Amino acid sequence: MAATAVNQGSSAVGTSVLALDLLARERAGTPAVGTSLEDMAGELEDARKGLLDSVPATAAERGLHREVISALVRAEAALGLARQALAAKDSRGDTADTPGFRAAQTALAASAKELKGLRQRLGTGR
Amino acid sequence: MKRLLGVALGILTAIGGFVDIGDLVTNAVVGSRFGMSLIWVVGVGVVGICLFADMSGRVAAVSGRATFEVIRERLGPRAGLANLGASFFINLMTVTAEVGGIALALQLVTSIHYLLWIPLAAFAVWLVIWRVRFKIMENVAGLLGLCLVVFGVALFLLQPDWGQLAGQALSPAVPQTENAAVYWFYAVGLFGAAMTPYEVFFFSSGAVEEGWKRKDLIQSRINVLAGFPLGGLLSVAIAGCAAVVLMPAGVEVTSLSQIVLPVADAGGKLALAFALVGILAATFGAALETTLSSGYTLAQFFGWSWGKFRSPGRAARFHLSMIVCLLVALGVLATGADPILITEYSVVFSAVALPLTYLPILIVANDPQYMGSDVNSRGINVAANVYLLIILAASLGAIPLMIVTGAGA
Numbered sequence: 001m002a003a004t005a006v007n008q009g010s011s012a013v014g015t016s017v018l019a020l021d022l023l024a025r026e027r028a029g030t031p032a033v034g035t036s037l038e039d040m041a042g043e044l045e046d047a048r049k050g051l052l053d054s055v056p057a058t059a060a061e062r063g064l065h066r067e068v069i070s071a072l073v074r075a076e077a078a079l080g081l082a083r084q085a086l087a088a089k090d091s092r093g094d095t096a097d098t099p100g101f102r103a104a105q106t107a108l109a110a111s112a113k114e115l116k117g118l119r120q121r122l123g124t125g126r
Numbered sequence: 127m128k129r130l131l132g133v134a135l136g137i138l139t140a141i142g143g144f145v146d147i148g149d150l151v152t153n154a155v156v157g158s159r160f161g162m163s164l165i166w167v168v169g170v171g172v173v174g175i176c177l178f179a180d181m182s183g184r185v186a187a188v189s190g191r192a193t194f195e196v197i198r199e200r201l202g203p204r205a206g207l208a209n210l211g212a213s214f215f216i217n218l219m220t221v222t223a224e225v226g227g228i229a230l231a232l233q234l235v236t237s238i239h240y241l242l243w244i245p246l247a248a249f250a251v252w253l254v255i256w257r258v259r260f261k262i263m264e265n266v267a268g269l270l271g272l273c274l275v276v277f278g279v280a281l282f283l284l285q286p287d288w289g290q291l292a293g294q295a296l297s298p299a300v301p302q303t304e305n306a307a308v309y310w311f312y313a314v315g316l317f318g319a320a321m322t323p324y325e326v327f328f329f330s331s332g333a334v335e336e337g338w339k340r341k342d343l344i345q346s347r348i349n350v351l352a353g354f355p356l357g358g359l360l361s362v363a364i365a366g367c368a369a370v371v372l373m374p375a376g377v378e379v380t381s382l383s384q385i386v387l388p389v390a391d392a393g394g395k396l397a398l399a400f401a402l403v404g405i406l407a408a409t410f411g412a413a414l415e416t417t418l419s420s421g422y423t424l425a426q427f428f429g430w431s432w433g434k435f436r437s438p439g440r441a442a443r444f445h446l447s448m449i450v451c452l453l454v455a456l457g458v459l460a461t462g463a464d465p466i467l468i469t470e471y472s473v474v475f476s477a478v479a480l481p482l483t484y485l486p487i488l489i490v491a492n493d494p495q496y497m498g499s500d501v502n503s504r505g506i507n508v509a510a511n512v513y514l515l516i517i518l519a520a521s522l523g524a525i526p527l528m529i530v531t532g533a534g535a
Binding site for chain 2: 022
């Protein structure tokens with residue numbers, strides 16, 4: 001279950017990194033990127049809720065659950081930053097070269113790295 | 127010259143009309159998870175749909191009867207009704223998925239949530255079916271669907287390692303991150319996406335709508351044999367884009383918004399615009415075809431007056447049944463059911479139901495009393511029987527694989 005959630009989370013964060021990168025390079029507009037980020041926020045929420053609904057059997061599994069849930073919460077926060085940066089770009093006409101945008105990119109990159117590490121540890125669960 | 131233009135238009139329409147939400151989603155999912163290692167299934171599916179469409183088009187042109195009239199005649203009312211129930215259910219799922227696909231594409235263009243677009247999408251589908259002539263409807267959707275060629279252009283612009291892609295395609299193997307059951311589950315899904323039964327209901331009913339005769343068979347065969355394989359290449363390009371951009375990033379496709387990212391990466395906003403127009407046209411065209419197919423199957427089975435060549439007043443039950451189908455699709459989507467998930471299930475169930483429509487058409491296409499000189503040739507017959515075995519295997523394997531893999535999770 002933890003591996004599945006990590007998979008889902010890693011895929012959602014990877015998509016968000018790509019979408020934000022495309023926006024920064026002016027290769028995609030805000031509707032497509034905004035929709036992508038919204039979809040991925042839903043994916044992360046599903047992954048976290050799915051994990052919360054499952055009951056770990058052992059103490060080791062409980063520890064792993066907590067670790068993965070924390071990583072997913074951090075990913076959701078990073079995605080929140082990205083959506084805020086996008087909203088600022090949309091409403092105020094900000095460029096991608098703002099502190100908010102850079103902070104979102106950094107947070108998403110950190111989250112992607114964390115989830116990739118977890119994925120390597122846990123495998124894909126398939 | 128006019129005939130040549132007609133052939134060219136037919137081929138272009140067949141290419142643009144080949145891809146629907148099922149092909150878009152399934153190919154992108156498969157590309158992002160398996161690279162090109164499942165792409166052989168697209169080839170198998172394309173040859174299958176060519177055979178199936180050729181036989182059903184021939185039966186319709188020779189006898190003036192569409193698929194479900196033949197099914198009822200051959201199977202009798204009871205077995206035919208069971209067949210109708212299964213086929214109609216799959217078709218309704220596909221209508222729902224396509225209407226959802228239109229709404230998702232509109233969200234990508236406008237940022238307005240897809241649930242708000244669903245009523246408008248369903249209304250637009252009904253309006254076009256009600257008001258627009260069959261030929262115009264078919265050609266416009268098919269030609270705009272050609273914008274999906276941008277996936278092929280994007281694949282070249284991405285400058286992938288062609289050797290690696292070819293290696294994956296020519297020596298298919300289950301990736302280390304996946305297991306064999308999931309691989310075969312998606313193989314069945316991809317096969318179902320390429321051989322969706324509604325395509326044949328629409329094709330054979332369209333033959334009757336357009337009054338095909340024996341002399342039109344050559345053009346229909348050219349449309350099928352050139353248009354569908356080229357349409358299949360669009361499917362390959364969609365999978366290729368996902369394999370090149372999404373797979374290395376660890377992205378597994380679960381939404382329409384992910385499918386267009388590789389195109390934007392390769393070609394920027396212009397390419398993205400083409401992709402969105404193509405997706406909108408493909409889903410809208412398929413929504414028209416599936417909605418019409420719902421009306422066709424019911425009307426042909428129950429012997430109602432049907433066809434767009436008749437005024438709605440003269441085919442009232444046919445038109446009413448399509449309105450009811452659209453309302454049901456609207457109702458399902460209004461619950462918040464994920465259109466992508468519905469799509470994934472619809473392609474698998476398409477594979478399950480495929481033998482029900484394929485077998486009666488194969489039998490009739492083989493009947494010299496019915497078909498006269500246009501009966502299946504020996505070569506076509508061998509190929510069609512081999513495909514019957516493949517279709518049966520996919521149909522029998524689909525549900526167990528779905529259960530074992532948790533629908534490919």
